[in-house]
Amino acid sequence: VPVRSTGGDYEVLIGLDLVSSLGPCLSSLGLRGKVAVISDSTVWKQWGGQAAQSLQSAGFSISTISLPPGESTKAFRSAEPIYGRLILDGFSRSDTVVALGGGVVGDLAGFVAATYHRGMALVQVPTSLLAQVDASIGGKVAVDHPLGKNLIGAFHSPRGVICDPTVLKTLSVRERWSGLAEVVKAALIADQELLQSLEGDLESIGDGGANDARMLEVIERAVRIKAQVVSEDEREQGRRAILNFGHTLGHAVEAATGYGPLAHGEAVVIGMKAAIEVSRQLGRCSGEDADRALSLLSRFPRPSKAERPIRDAVLALVRRDKKARDRSISFVVLAGLGKAEIEPALSDSLLSIAVDRALAEFPEK
Ligand SMILES: NC(=O)c1ccc[n+]([C@@H]2O[C@H](COP(=O)([O-])OP(=O)(O)OC[C@H]3O[C@@H](n4cnc5c(N)ncnc54)[C@H](O)[C@@H]3O)[C@@H](O)[C@H]2O)c1
Numbered sequence: 436v437p438v439r440s441t442g443g444d445y446e447v448l449i450g451l452d453l454v455s456s457l458g459p460c461l462s463s464l465g466l467r468g469k470v471a472v473i474s475d476s477t478v479w480k481q482w483g484g485q486a487a488q489s490l491q492s493a494g495f496s497i498s499t500i501s502l503p504p505g506e507s508t509k510a511f512r513s514a515e516p517i518y519g520r521l522i523l524d525g526f527s528r529s530d531t532v533v534a535l536g537g538g539v540v541g542d543l544a545g546f547v548a549a550t551y552h553r554g555m556a557l558v559q560v561p562t563s564l565l566a567q568v569d570a571s572i573g574g575k576v577a578v579d580h581p582l583g584k585n586l587i588g589a590f591h592s593p594r595g596v597i598c599d600p601t602v603l604k605t606l607s608v609r610e611r612w613s614g615l616a617e618v619v620k621a622a623l624i625a626d627q628e629l630l631q632s633l634e635g636d637l638e639s640i641g642d643g644g645a646n647d648a649r650m651l652e653v654i655e656r657a658v659r660i661k662a663q664v665v666s667e668d669e670r671e672q673g674r675r676a677i678l679n680f681g682h683t684l685g686h687a688v689e690a691a692t693g694y695g696p697l698a699h700g701e702a703v704v705i706g707m708k709a710a711i712e713v714s715r716q717l718g719r720c721s722g723e724d725a726d727r728a729l730s731l732l733s734r735f736p737r738p739s740k741a742e743r744p745i746r747d748a749v750l751a752l753v754r755r756d757k758k759a760r761d762r763s764i765s766f767v768v769l770a771g772l773g774k775a776e777i778e779p780a781l782s783d784s785l786l787s788i789a790v791d792r793a794l795a796e797f798p799e800k
Pocket residue numbers: 475477478481504505506509536537538539540542562563564565566569570571572573574575576577585602603604605606607610613699
């Protein structure tokens with residue numbers, strides 16, 4: 436799947452067993468020399484051996500860096516020892532960083548690649564469903580700051596994205612469903628056909644029962660949507676914002692529950708339900724379409740670990756998230772199945788409805 440970027444066009448290669456052909460893949464991208472494979476310990480244990488072996492057989496000299504799994508690794512303090520290792524191992528600007536992992540590894544390794552020697556080649560090898568259909572594409576790289584997520588970052592396009600659905604075999608069921616939320620998001624905003632097919636087999640995809648051909652199909656369609664949107668508007672001056680469907684409330688409940696009890700996709704499902712309610716109230720989407728979208732989302736497992744956050748905290752987080760950009764809260768609404776639009780200024784009363792809809796997803800205290 437092609438992606439256009441001012442930093443250089445690139446492709447998302449999607450195929451089974453690509454991780455065990457990583458070496459030839461990198462060679463075909465014209466890359467040579469040293470490769471730093473950055474991963475987390477969970478992913479490295481499962482898939483690192485195959486990746487390393489393939490790279491070495493193709494003549495690459497590799498340094499491997501494995502980090503603790505989890506969002507707390509995506510921090511500036513994780514970057515410094517990685518820079519140290521690259522310096523000691525003699526890496527230069529013409530060498531390559533491979534990010535083998537989920538979105539945490541992709542964002543952190545991407546940040547290192549964007550900044551080491553003012554920018555070196557990056558290849559994304561996403562291993563979670565969320566990273567395959569979302570985080571690895573579009574060139575946004577970042578680390579978190581104690582005061583907020585993704586606040587320190589850059590745009591740094593990868594030279595290629597290598598997406599191998601085989602590796603999803605070892606992904607937990609909860610993480611699969613979390614990634615599937617972004618697939619449903621993509622379908623809701625841009626692909627009615629995909630949406631219809633997901634209505635047929637959502638549970639088998641989420642639980643891991645879908646066959647390889649089906650996973651390839653679903654991933655490819657979701658990748659095409661993300662690739663097309665970021666190709667049109669890389670720097671998020673307009674249309675790219677539709678990818679934030681469900682994320683205004685999603686980010687707020689994720690932050691208000693303290694990042695952890697809710698997986699990102701679980702928060703996004705809650706946020707999408709709220710956004711659909713707003714779309715219905717605004718008359719932007721018919722009651723029938725709203726019901727259909729909500730009924731698909733109601734098939735996601737209910738998050739069990741999160742307690743209902745405090746209403747004012749959620750409201751304040753929505754306002755803070757948006758105030759940095761402009762005074763009014765712009766909000767992504769559904770304008771029918773497979774179609775999203777930006778509502779430039781959400782009224783306080785609709786915002787209040789959205790917050791209540793999101794909070795209703797949590798069990799009463
Ligand atoms: N750059 C972007 O455009 C963008 C877009 C969306 C999300 N993100 C970022 O992505 C991050 C979330 O990504 P994520 O959900 O992939 O989280 P993650 O990287 O923490 O991965 C989730 C968990 O799954 C494990 N895992 C990953 N692949 C596995 C595999 N094949 N087998 C077994 N376990 C595996 C990881 O070890 C981790 O414990 C967030 O930090 C978010 O901000 C970035």
